[in-house]
Amino acid sequence: MPVDGKAHVRIARPSRNLAAAERFWTEGLGLSVLYRHEAAPDAPPREDHSLLMLGWPDAGWHLELVVSEGEFVRPVPTVEDLLVVYVAEEVPQELVDRLEAYGGRRVEAHNPYWDTWGVTIEDPDGYRLVLSTRDWSNT
Structure with missing residues (x-):
């Protein structure tokens, strides 16, 4: 598939709390949970993350939110994000x-x-x- 206007876009960012983010984006805005992955308790480093993909099923984009259990990446949003x-x-x-x-x-x-x-x-x-x-x- 060529890279053009029909290519799907994923916006990925870290989250502090997937449950709170899920409530905001689903109950608040009305996005659907498109995919969810829970970190396994015994997962090795760099595989110990939970993620949530949210979007409207017919949209050409989705939002991915990630929490890494071991090496926590803290969200650092700016006023222009x-x-x-x-x-x-x-x-x-x-x-x-x-x-x-x-x-x-x-x-x-x-x-x-x-x-x-x-x-x-x-x-x-x-x-x-x-x-x-x-x-x-x-x-």
């Missing part, structure tokens, strides 16, 4: 409320563009989700 979802309409307040109820925290965007054109929510690991009122197309 954004996952932007283009909603193409006003962001429903009940969605924002649900994201906050499941561990998110509404924050002011570092770039004021995102406050003008959306809502920024920090996930339980400190990464930012922007729900943009705008639409986007690469064509």
